[in-house]
Structures are given as structure tokens and as C-alpha cells.
Amino acid sequence: MNLVQLVYASRMSGPLSMSELVQMLDVARSRNAQAGLTGMLTFGAEEFLQVLEGPADAVNALYSKLMTDPRHKDLVLLGYGPIAVRQFADWSMGFYSLGDDGLLAEAGLPADRFDPASMKFEQALRLLRAMSDRLGRAESGAGPAGTRAMSSRPREGAAPIRQVSG
Numbered sequence: 001m002n003l004v005q006l007v008y009a010s011r012m013s014g015p016l017s018m019s020e021l022v023q024m025l026d027v028a029r030s031r032n033a034q035a036g037l038t039g040m041l042t043f044g045a046e047e048f049l050q051v052l053e054g055p056a057d058a059v060n061a062l063y064s065k066l067m068t069d070p071r072h073k074d075l076v077l078l079g080y081g082p083i084a085v086r087q088f089a090d091w092s093m094g095f096y097s098l099g100d101d102g103l104l105a106e107a108g109l110p111a112d113r114f115d116p117a118s119m120k121f122e123q124a125l126r127l128l129r130a131m132s133d134r135l136g137r138a139e140s141g142a143g144p145a146g147t148r149a150m151s152s153r154p155r156e157g158a159a160p161i162r163q164v165s166g
């Protein structure tokens with residue numbers, strides 16, 4: 001199969017509640033599973049960072065939709081290219097809500113600021129991989145094999161996304 005990986009950063013267009021985000025993820029996960037897409041999504045106060053991987057046609061088609069999705073704006077393509085094997089095979093769309101958990105520093109990034117648009121492809125991938133590892137660790141043993149993609153929900157009690165003005 002002609003597998004590719006795509007990483008982009010974007011900014012929320014306006015306020016997005018955690019429940020709206022969870023609903024969007026539910027839809028995204030079932031669509032991704034059908035299209036053979038895997039990946040990881042994370043966000044800061046106003047920013048998204050997402051990696052998509054799968055057949056080139058499916059990745060390209062989704063990115064076209066993402067470019068016109070009014071829920072976010074200012075998309076920056078950080079990297080795109082062929083891959084031999086998936087790096088996020090466990091997740092139909094893993095979701096990690098970035099907190100004060102030392103993950104930025106672990107990935108070699110400034111710990112005080114999440115600014116995905118300025119990241120290099122390799123830095124962004126390192127961060128997303130670290131998230132995937134943490135999700136995997138947190139959820140290993142949580143259920144039968146293959147259920148992790150569905151259980152990578154926002155953590156219970158996670159802080160709501162800060163309201164974004166304008």
C-alpha cells in the first residue's frame with residue numbers, strides 16, 4: 001500500500017467546548033477507521049497539532065476537507081511524505097490533551113509555550129510519538145487488544161479548552 005504521513009498545525013477559529021471536540025473525535029474515528037487512517041491529535045490553548053497516516057488518497061482527501069473546516073484556521077503543513085510502516089497504528093485518532101506534564105520538555109521543546117506552527121517536522125513527530133507512548137502506557141491492560149483506538153478519549157476531568165476570543 002502507498003502509505004504517507006502528514007503533519008500540520010492549525011489554530012482554533014473560535015471557542016470549542018470539550019464536548020464539541022469529543023463529538024468531532026467520535027465522528028473522525030469512525031470515518032478514519034473506514035478510510036484506513038490512523039493518527040494523533042493534540043491541542044493547546046488555541047492550537048491544534050495533528051498527524052495523519054494512511055493511503056495517500058485518503059490522507060490527501062482528508063487534508064482537503066481540513067483546509068476548509070471552519071472550526072480551525074491558519075493551517076501550516078509541517079511535513080508530508082511516504083512511510084514504510086505506520087507510527088500511530090494503534091489509534092484511529094489518538095487524542096492527548098496537553099497539560100503541565102513535562103511532555104514538551106521530554107520532546108526537546110520549550111516547556112512554557114506550545115507553538116506547533118513553528119515546529120520542525122521531526123520535533124512535531126517526536127512530541128506526537130511521546131504522546132502516543134503515554135496513551136499506550138496509560139491504557140495498556142485497560143481492555144482487550146484492539147480497543148485502545150476507541151478508548152483514547154479526553155481524560156476524565158481534563159480541564160475544558162480555554163475560551164478563545166475572536
Ligand SMILES: Cc1cc2nc3c(=O)[nH]c(=O)nc-3n(C[C@H](O)[C@H](O)[C@H](O)COP(=O)(O)O)c2cc1C
Pocket residue numbers: 024027028029031032041048050062065066069071072093
Ligand atoms: C482539528 C481537526 C481535526 C480533524 N480530524 C479529523 C479526522 O481525523 N478525520 C476526519 O474524518 N475528520 C476530521 N476532522 C473533521 C473534518 O475537517 C471534516 O469535518 C470531516 O472529515 C467531515 O467532512 P464532510 O462532512 O465534508 O465529509 C477534523 C477537524 C478538525 C477541526
